[in-house]
Amino acid sequence: MKKYISTGKKDTRSGFGVGLLELGKKNENVMALCADLTGSLKMNAFEDTFPERFIQTGISEANMIGIAAGLTIGGKIPFTGTFANFSTARVMDQIRQSVAYSGKNVKIAASHAGLTLGEDGATHQSLEDIGMIRMLPHMTVVVPCDYNQTRLATIAVGEMVGPVYLRFGRPSWDIFTPAEDPTFQLGKAQVMTEGTDVTIIACGHMVWLSLQAAEQLEAEGISAEVINMHTIKPLDEAAIVASARKTGCVVTAEEHNRYGGLGDAVAQVLGRQLPTPQEYVAVNDTFGESGTPMELMKKYGLDTPDIVAAAKRVVGRK
Amino acid sequence: MKKIDSIEELQKMAAQVRRDIVRMVYRVQSGHPGGSLGCADFLTTLYFKVLNHDPANFTMDGKDQDLFFLSNGHISPVWYSVLARSGYFPVEELNTFRFLNSRLQGHPATEEGLPGVRVASGSLGQGMSVAIGAAYAKKLNQDPNLVYTLHGDGELNEGQIWEAALFAPHHKIDNLISVIDRNSQQIDGPTEKVLAMGDIGAKFAAFGWQVISMDGHDLQNIIDTLARAKSMTGQGKPIAIIMHTEMGKGVDYMEGTHEWHGKPPTEPLFERAMAQLPETLGDF
Incomplete structure (x- = not known):
């Protein structure tokens, strides 16, 4: 049996942050929006590098999803960033109508998903998000497994056209996939x-x-x-x-x-x-x-x- | 697109749009005539006199054009009529409103590819946020054209509207003109009875918007107010227009009541409406 070795530990959200920055350098239409959790989402590097392409919405997730949908009309590729619960349950109807039903090229980046959010407790531990978003027509749902794959997944979802839910987490976690992985393709197990x-x-x-x-x-x-x-x-x-x-x-x-x-x-x-x-x-x-x-x-x-x-x-x- | 400049011709168009609205809703025995009739003068003026747009060659990005977003999607009959008559799609297609396999969904949608529609609406309160995103993109793309929205006053009950209202001045979205249809009616009754909106203009002003008001049934006033609003863009603040209208305007028994918010007329009442709404430009 093939053995996997942990090459270190990093949080998957940091893989998102690095991937977002790389994507931003490759494509000037990539934008990032955050509802007052920039540090938690590891979006600071993108914000610092591309301040004009970063939008701080304040704690108003519904508005953030709508703005992202509107930005796509002007050809932008917006990534929204907040915790998984506030990326889904809180804004389900906004995603449903303004993003999924409207076929908008919005990338919903959801961090702190699942139990491993830890000490914040159940209010912040999203355990329903995959189910909710999976039920919406047109949505792609991606849940990468480690830091390296989250970076690759971020780049991949930014390069595809269509609405995406990208789910990742908070804790430091073992890294066991390669930094560059030709076997990683969206939709392919x-x-x-x-x-x-x-x-x-x-x-x-x-x-x-x-x-x-x-x-x-x-x-x-x-x-x-x-x-x-x-x-x-x-x-x-x-x-x-x-x-x-x-x-x-x-x-x-x-x-x-x-x-x-x-x-x-x-x-x-x-x-x-x-x-x-x-x-x-x-x-x-x-x-x-x-x-x-x-x-x-x-x-x-x-x-x-x-x-x-x-x-x-x-x-x-x- | 060739604009209509004379008030008289605009009035003819608005009259035909009103007739379209009632005929569409009657035909399928479903839809929202009240708010649609109330906004007929405004949308006719916007589409035929004010907007910089190219109906025959609709593009989703609307590059180098003005954009319009209907946030209170239930008044789709008036929008569809105006879209069709300005050339986005054949006028005959108004026959399909709310029927199976139509592009003219009960509430506006992009799924069927109807030209003129850029986002789905109907679930209320979402259009201002989307418009802000589109306006933001126009700025980034150095496209000097404007973004217009229309909202119901009842729709302002929704919290998301106020998230958006807070955001727009903070981020200097000054290429946005949001029109509030102040007809003081919503489905369950008068707005001030259901959930009092009070002084809507003062609320937007307190959020940092430039606020002006407009008589939504006086075409010259609509033209002048929209010109004034346009002159106020580019000054760091969005513009809200409080548009005073009468729900059901043009059909006597529908005027000034919430009863016809979302109800089609019966045959005798339809005939009565037709007698009040002259066919000015040919029925669909």
């Missing part, structure tokens, strides 16, 4: 490890934990195929079906409520094309709470041992 007994499909921070789980499973004689599903919409259905056909069972792992997210997206594909036993590693329809990121991942069943246990359960159901 990455098979991280090939395996024969169980497929683990993960997104975001859960990919690294899934790779750890695969190593533990290998030691116990279970061969796991780990798939990084960084693009949740449009979903690489062929990759899901091909792997499920090979292994005969699937675990999905996401930092999200078990309803509406990656797990449900995968289940829908399998149900239609290849009914396959599936186990969810996800938050069990509850709100989070304050705590350190890893304390929360453990308490809410999203840690490596939870993925290992789910894999064993699903192998037993074959």
